[in-house]
Amino acid sequence: MKRETLILGIESSCDETAASVVRNGHEVLSNIVASQADIHQQFGGVVPEVASRYHVEVITAVIDKAMKKAHVCFSDLDGIAVCQGPGLVGSLIVGLQAAKAISFSHGIPLIPVHHIAGHIYANAFETTMQFPLIALVVSGGHTELILMTDHHEFEYLGRTLDDAVGEAYDKVARILDIGYPGGPLIDQLATTGFDTYHLPRIWLDKNRFDFSFSGLKSAVINLVHNAKQRGETIDAANLAASFQASVVEVLTEKTMRALEAYDVKHLVVAGGVAANSGLRSALTEATKARGINLSIPAFKYCTDNAAMIAAAGTVNFEQGNISDLGIDAKPNLKLS
Ligand code: KG4
Numbered sequence: 266m267k268r269e270t271l272i273l274g275i276e277s278s279c280d281e282t283a284a285s286v287v288r289n290g291h292e293v294l295s296n297i298v299a300s301q302a303d304i305h306q307q308f309g310g311v312v313p314e315v316a317s318r319y320h321v322e323v324i325t326a327v328i329d330k331a332m333k334k335a336h337v338c339f340s341d342l343d344g345i346a347v348c349q350g351p352g353l354v355g356s357l358i359v360g361l362q363a364a365k366a367i368s369f370s371h372g373i374p375l376i377p378v379h380h381i382a383g384h385i386y387a388n389a390f391e392t393t394m395q396f397p398l399i400a401l402v403v404s405g406g407h408t409e410l411i412l413m414t415d416h417h418e419f420e421y422l423g424r425t426l427d428d429a430v431g432e433a434y435d436k437v438a439r440i441l442d443i444g445y446p447g448g449p450l451i452d453q454l455a456t457t458g459f460d461t462y463h464l465p466r467i468w469l470d471k472n473r474f475d476f477s478f479s480g481l482k483s484a485v486i487n488l489v490h491n492a493k494q495r496g497e498t499i500d501a502a503n504l505a506a507s508f509q510a511s512v513v514e515v516l517t518e519k520t521m522r523a524l525e526a527y528d529v530k531h532l533v534v535a536g537g538v539a540a541n542s543g544l545r546s547a548l549t550e551a552t553k554a555r556g557i558n559l560s561i562p563a564f565k566y567c568t569d570n571a572a573m574i575a576a577a578g579t580v581n582f583e584q585g586n587i588s589d590l591g592i593d594a595k596p597n598l599k600l601s
């Protein structure tokens with residue numbers, strides 16, 4: 266009888282080309298990420314055409330490196346998990362084609378994975394997921410509260426009605442002209458400033474779990490423009506701290522309300538913004554006070570990586586959810 270499950274994960278939905286080998290859904294044998302952030306920095310955001318070209322250039326080397334680092338060969342693998350969507354179509358296709366090629370030539374099952382399921386399953390490296398749980402998903406494209414009653418059973422409790430929180434971070438960084446991607450830079454800057462600008466907290470309906478960040482973003486833009494017109498200088502560190510204080514307060518408060526409303530005792534956090542120091546400490550404090558079990562992935566598993574795809578794919582594989590080679594990239598894939 267086979268004792269272990271060995272899955273190769275591949276992720277290429279945006280501007281990271283990544284491959285990873287994971288054993289039994291939680292032991293990471295290798296985790297290779299080739300980031301294109303430096304390339305897109307000059308444009309202030311991801312340029313889809315440039316992203317797909319770069320994925321094509323590096324995908325084979327990235328997979329090769331992940332296999333070598335894990336000391337495994339293709340015949341050792343039980344499955345190949347690949348991000349099928351959502352994401353940039355040209356980027357997704359590159360990872361999917363690579364996965365299909367290996368699957369076909371070595372006769373290894375192909376396992377499609379939803380990008381957000383991947384982010385959530387990055388928590389499998391930290392903890393055993395206990396259901397029901399609530400996942401707070403905060404990334405460049407998503408801001409969602411999701412109830413999970415079992416593996417791969419997702420129910421949306423709320424989501425952003427406009428900008429994703431990471432997107433708001435990136436836009437504010439652009440207004441402050443501090444670089445790209447903006448999230449980590451604002452986070453860093455915020456630690457040197459104070460919440461002096463008193464920006465709005467956008468609650469919407471306090472008893473519902475949807476979010477809105479475009480009003481906050483506009484408040485920052487207006488503040489900067491008005492100061493410029495008046496010839497006043499902005500204290501960038503204080504503005505970063507004020508912006509972060511608003512974001513963290515709303516995310517933390519709404520998440521605590523959702524945990525209470527659904528009587529859930531396990532919170533997992535997922536996505537690039539889970540790396541945010543202010544959010545991490547606010548959630549740690551709030552969950553501790555309420556006796557909630559909190560899991561936040563290590564920094565390297567918060568932003569896009571393929572270990573998370575392999576972890577989510579392992580559960581799919583064990584549930585028999587494998588696919589034929591006819592599947593396509595799905596830029597708007599729904600989490601179901
Ligand atoms: O999950 P991710 O790598 O890609 C998407 O699936 O979107 O998230 C990227 C987002 C970017 O908007 C980036 O600015 C943000 O996560 N981010 C952060 C931090 N680190 C990354 N935002 C706030 N604080 C951070 N420390």
Ligand code: ZN
Pocket residue numbers: 380384404405536537568569
């Ligand atoms: Zn992501």
